[in-house]
Amino acid sequence: MLDVARIRADFPILGETVNGRPLVYLDSAATSQKPRQVLQxxxxxxxxxxxxxxxxxxxxxxxxxxxxxxxxxxxxxxxxxxxxxxxxxxxxxxxxxxxxxxxxxxxxxxxxxxxxxxxxxxxxxxxxxxxxxxxxxxxxxxxxxxxxxxxxxxxxxxxxxxxxxxxxxxxxxxxxxxxxxxxxxxxxxxxxxxxxxxxxxxxxxxxxxxxxxxxxxxxxxxxxxxxxxxxxxxxxxxxxxxxxxxxxxxxxxxxxxxxxxxxxxxxxxxxxxxxxxxxxxxxxxxxxxxxxxxxxxxxxxxxxEVGLDRIHAHEQALAARMRAGLIEIPGIRLLGDADAERVGLWAFDVDGVHAHDAGQFLDDRGIAVRVGHHCAAPLHRQYGITASVRASVALYNTADEVDELVDAVRGIRAYFGVES
Missing domain, CATH: 3.40.640.10 (Type I PLP-dependent aspartate aminotransferase-like (Major domain))
Structure with a gap:
């Protein structure tokens, strides 16, 4: 088990707020946050x-x-x-x-x-x-x-x-x-x-x-x-x-x-x-x-020092929790939902809602995710879409943050008036 609270204390930006809400940073696949030790x-x-x-x-x-x-x-x-x-x-x-x-x-x-x-x-x-x-x-x-x-x-x-x-x-x-x-x-x-x-x-x-x-x-x-x-x-x-x-x-x-x-x-x-x-x-x-x-x-x-084996196990557990929540939401399609070893990220399509609109909805709630084709346009074309929402975790993320994401995603289609 990781002492995530101790780890989070090393990352100054994780105490910031976005749109009046505590930052939930789920965009580490694009760029990770930096601990004080690196800055120092x-x-x-x-x-x-x-x-x-x-x-x-x-x-x-x-x-x-x-x-x-x-x-x-x-x-x-x-x-x-x-x-x-x-x-x-x-x-x-x-x-x-x-x-x-x-x-x-x-x-x-x-x-x-x-x-x-x-x-x-x-x-x-x-x-x-x-x-x-x-x-x-x-x-x-x-x-x-x-x-x-x-x-x-x-x-x-x-x-x-x-x-x-x-x-x-x-x-x-x-x-x-x-x-x-x-x-x-x-x-x-x-x-x-x-x-x-x-x-x-x-x-x-x-x-x-x-x-x-x-x-x-x-x-x-x-x-x-x-x-x-x-x-x-x-x-x-x-x-x-x-x-x-x-x-x-x-x-x-x-x-x-x-x-x-x-x-x-x-x-x-x-x-x-x-x-x-x-x-x-x-x-x-x-x-x-x-x-x-x-x-x-x-x-x-x-x-x-934290340990890559422990980091991987922690992130896999968060990814499993994220999947379990997202697959229960009507209109959400996970990309690459294979029974295979994976790291802590999921990209998904929200039926009837463009990825950029979904990302803005999440950002308004303090949740930072990546939207677009993630520099992998041919792969998105294979799935019949132009863009997706991607949420990715790192060693500093928590189960509560994953739950916040899932709860917010539940409200996307209703907010945009899309029938379930």
Whole structure:
């Protein structure tokens, strides 16, 4: 059991009011709230050790570099990786674009001999799934357009689970990249990573996993999962905005040519050519997010201290309570209502009421949820809707808050004059 009252005391914003009511924050899948420990860590760096990292000869630069690299080791350890396999990014979207463009550079013949192993050719295939966030779909669309590769998609069943039989048919000798989400930001279902990795390994394809919705909620060991690359965003895991991570297996990172170039990622430069540092610095051109990285390290220490197993159990219990209440309400349809392991979120459609109207109704009662297609328009199209309401919990949410949501949802259709 979590001591949720103690946890909530660490999050200043949870004491705020919205529209004259206590805030019920159920939008953590979009961005989590931040504990004092994270705010303090970044403040302490900025007020006591702020300096540009690497290559500085003065004391502050050395202190800042130590804090920055200690943060890398802390965050890498949190996801089951050595420090040299974690690249700092501005978030998951940047990490996925970095991969797409770097593979495109390999295809164009840039990079060393090993980078040829990543190159795509016309007729090669990139496989994603029908449930992806746009950030794990559009970069692959762009890569396919630049290289002549074909983009294919593993379909989702009506209950939101991936069709592994179809995946087995789609992933074949021409497949070079398999990109998938660990947990859908709409459905909340934990996807079968081992099976997807095995299918990709059979044909020598690269695997890329979006861990944005799993890193804050599940114990995560990327090396043990066997994926080649994975991305996550700090702001969804109690950390600051503007920082995230790209994990890569050592041999894959070493083969990957750079995407962004400039200072901090080179060994030697002439007017006509340059040589690049090894990973991870090869992919960290320019000024780095030093304060946010230190804040993210504080965030993962906080999650570790509470315990990911306990967090997951708490959030699963809240998700089960939310489902039990919502399915009893006429006109409410849950998306992805599968008997499967999941994190603490549900997206739902309110029959006869647009999601944005439903969200405004809930906001008037102090309940913050997400409305729209959640950057997963193709998945919503499959369900025959343009938008849904999504309520998502985190370690700081309570059963009473879930009950408040369910009670409020009961009144939506009547408020808008929709017949039950």
């Amino acid at each position: 860590a970044e403040y302490d760096f900025l007020t006591h050790a702020n300096a540009a990292v690497h290559r500085g000869a003065h004391t502050l630069a050395a202190e800042a570099t130590d804090l920055f690299e200690d943060a890398r080791a802390t965050v890498a350890g949190f996801v089951g990786a050595p420090a040299e396999q974690l690249v700092w990014t501005s978030g998951a979207t940047m990490g996925l674009n970095l991969l797409g463009y770097a593979i495109g550079n390999a295809t164009a013949g840039r990079g060393g001999a090993d980078s040829a192993s990543l190159a795509l050719r016309p007729g090669d295939e990139i496989v994603t799934t029908a449930i992806e966030h746009h950030a794990n779909l559009i970069p692959w669309q762009e890569l396919a357009a630049r290289t002549g590769a074909t983009l294919r998609h593993v379909p989702a069943r009506a209950d939101g689970t991936l069709d592994l039989d179809a995946a087995g048919d789609l992933i074949g000798p021409r497949t070079r990249v398999v990109a998938f989400t660990h947990v859908s930001n709409v459905l909340g279902i934990v996807n079968p990573v081992a099976e997807l990795v095995a299918l990709a390994a059979e044909v020598g394809a690269i695997t890329v996993m979006d861990a944005c919705q799993s890193a804050p909620h599940l114990p995560l060991d990327l090396a043990a999962l066997g994926v080649d690359f994975a991305v996550f965003s700090g702001h969804k895991m109690l950390g600051p905005y503007g920082v995230g991570g790209l994990y890569g297996r050592a041999e894959r990172l070493e083969a990957l040519p750079p995407f962004l170039t400039g200072g901090s990622m080179i060994t030697t430069v002439t007017l006509d050519s340059a040589e690049y540092l090894p990973p991870p610095q090869r992919f960290e051109a320019g000024t780095q997010p030093v304060g946010p990285a230190i804040g993210l390290a504080a965030a993962v220490r906080y999650l570790d």
